[in-house]
Amino acid sequence: MFKNQPKGLFALALANTGERFGYYTMLAIFALFMQAKFGWDEAAAGQVYAIFLAAVYFMPLVGGMLADRIGYGKCVTVGIAVMFLGYLAMALPTGADLAGKLTMFGGLALIATGTGLFKGNLQVLVGNLYDDSKYAAKRDSAFSLFYMAINIGAMFAPAMAKYVTNWKLSQSGFTYDAANFDPAYLEALSGAYGLCFGVACISLILSVAIYFGTRNWWKHADVNAKQAKQGAAAESVVELTPKQTKDRMVALLLVFAVVIFFWMAFHQNGSALTFFAKKYTVGSVAGPMRICFNIWSLALIAASIYTLFGIFQNDSTKGKCISAVATCALWGGAYALYAGMPDPMAIQPSDFQQFNPFFVVALTPISIALFGALANKGKEPSAPKKIALGMLVAALGFVVITLGSFGLMSPSELGESGTQNILSPSWLIGTYLTLTFAELLLSPMGISFVSKVAPPKYKGLMMGGWFGATAIGNYLSSIPSMLWNKIPLMANWGILIALCLVSAIIMFALLKKIEAATK
Numbered sequence: 001m002f003k004n005q006p007k008g009l010f011a012l013a014l015a016n017t018g019e020r021f022g023y024y025t026m027l028a029i030f031a032l033f034m035q036a037k038f039g040w041d042e043a044a045a046g047q048v049y050a051i052f053l054a055a056v057y058f059m060p061l062v063g064g065m066l067a068d069r070i071g072y073g074k075c076v077t078v079g080i081a082v083m084f085l086g087y088l089a090m091a092l093p094t095g096a097d098l099a100g101k102l103t104m105f106g107g108l109a110l111i112a113t114g115t116g117l118f119k120g121n122l123q124v125l126v127g128n129l130y131d132d133s134k135y136a137a138k139r140d141s142a143f144s145l146f147y148m149a150i151n152i153g154a155m156f157a158p159a160m161a162k163y164v165t166n167w168k169l170s171q172s173g174f175t176y177d178a179a180n181f182d183p184a185y186l187e188a189l190s191g192a193y194g195l196c197f198g199v200a201c202i203s204l205i206l207s208v209a210i211y212f213g214t215r216n217w218w219k220h221a222d223v224n225a226k227q228a229k230q231g232a233a234a235e236s237v238v239e240l241t242p243k244q245t246k247d248r249m250v251a252l253l254l255v256f257a258v259v260i261f262f263w264m265a266f267h268q269n270g271s272a273l274t275f276f277a278k279k280y281t282v283g284s285v286a287g288p289m290r291i292c293f294n295i296w297s298l299a300l301i302a303a304s305i306y307t308l309f310g311i312f313q314n315d316s317t318k319g320k321c322i323s324a325v326a327t328c329a330l331w332g333g334a335y336a337l338y339a340g341m342p343d344p345m346a347i348q349p350s351d352f353q354q355f356n357p358f359f360v361v362a363l364t365p366i367s368i369a370l371f372g373a374l375a376n377k378g379k380e381p382s383a384p385k386k387i388a389l390g391m392l393v394a395a396l397g398f399v400v401i402t403l404g405s406f407g408l409m410s411p412s413e414l415g416e417s418g419t420q421n422i423l424s425p426s427w428l429i430g431t432y433l434t435l436t437f438a439e440l441l442l443s444p445m446g447i448s449f450v451s452k453v454a455p456p457k458y459k460g461l462m463m464g465g466w467f468g469a470t471a472i473g474n475y476l477s478s479i480p481s482m483l484w485n486k487i488p489l490m491a492n493w494g495i496l497i498a499l500c501l502v503s504a505i506i507m508f509a510l511l512k513k514i515e516a517a518t519k
Helices: 009-038 042-070 071-089 097-128 135-173 183-213 213-223 227-231 232-236 242-265 272-280 287-293 295-313 317-339 349-376 384-403 423-451 458-478 478-482 487-518
Strands: none
Touching: 009 071, 009 097, 009 135, 009 183, 009 213, 009 272, 009 349, 042 071, 042 272, 042 458, 071 097, 071 183, 071 213, 097 135, 097 213, 097 423, 097 458, 135 183, 135 295, 135 349, 135 423, 135 487, 183 213, 213 242, 232 295, 242 384, 242 423, 242 458, 242 487, 272 295, 272 349, 272 423, 272 478, 287 295, 287 317, 287 423, 295 317, 295 349, 384 487, 423 458, 458 478, 478 487
């Protein structure tokens, strides 16, 4: 899994891990922050959340076009600085007045712009490492590992948001209570959420240290098409005919159009699914379920999957024994943490956002092993086929939450401050697990596909195009929030199921055209 990968992969992945930790710490509480500070309802908070996500994923299109001209590394560096200023603005203690809103929107604009310069171009650097024929066959597994590293940061982020929130509330004499609408409590809560944006500033500093401290590992990949033609790597630059360039770009655009609807459905985690956790899911857990809500237990369990694979993948008996001992130690540590947890234990809506990244980290080695085995037999599905399968699995994810929603009151029946906290957390956990299966089929494979297929002189643009499609999907993710208080729960989920199914059908219909154009 990790063998024979270039060192640059691990350097760039770790740099992105720090940045994503800060981003997802913010995202875990962003919608809740707007509700607490400004008193906005689900529709208003969901709309701003969706617009911000759309901007975050649209700006890589601009950043990619710029990087194709001036260089990927330069854009990444400027992007980190701009993001830092954005998170700093979000962390400022402002009031709920116009000045507070302008400061928030200004901070969001800076974060989106900085992310646009950073995110896509960092992934182009990763892809460039695999233009070397020595590593070309490992491109898909590399992006799976890269994606896993991103999610390590995302996995710990909700726990950090919860810790900072609870610590700050305790300083004001409060404990978290989703049903408390006292103005003094909401002021303290919004201030606690504001501190979470400061965490993002600190994590960016760590990313900067890793990025520049390991530059020698990846600087040979920091070349655009023009620089590659002029440099030592000129012989490896693939020259495409105008028709090949057009065919590849058309194929990529078709893929982009289809994945819009995946991201529309998937990014309900910070809006509709968070509102569902707040309104309908029980506020405490007891018994074995508690282990799911201790991030350190989850981290040890995820790590044990890698050591478990090490038992089978190590060539030496000594290596196998070390992996076996490490696996047992990790399981023992996870159980010890579980045994020390209170029973029952209170949980918060933001806690559920740790499950998707946990499942990504835990399932990545299984995904790599599965597709590696299929590749050895010549049966591995193409990247476009994996994307189509991912859409089908995403539909199944919303079938899970739909089944859990049977018999529940609609949000409009509950009212603005009402709750029906009766549903087991297992429904949301099951939904996140299924959506993660879909994500692993679609997202890292899609990024790998773009890095491989994009014409050399348009790499930044096409990677930006992938994120541009994500941006449109993220904006459309506001639709369930806007419908939240207007239609039954199951109708909301039904819309997402239908969109995923239709997108899967379209993708399967386009497979031959896309695969032929990208050979």
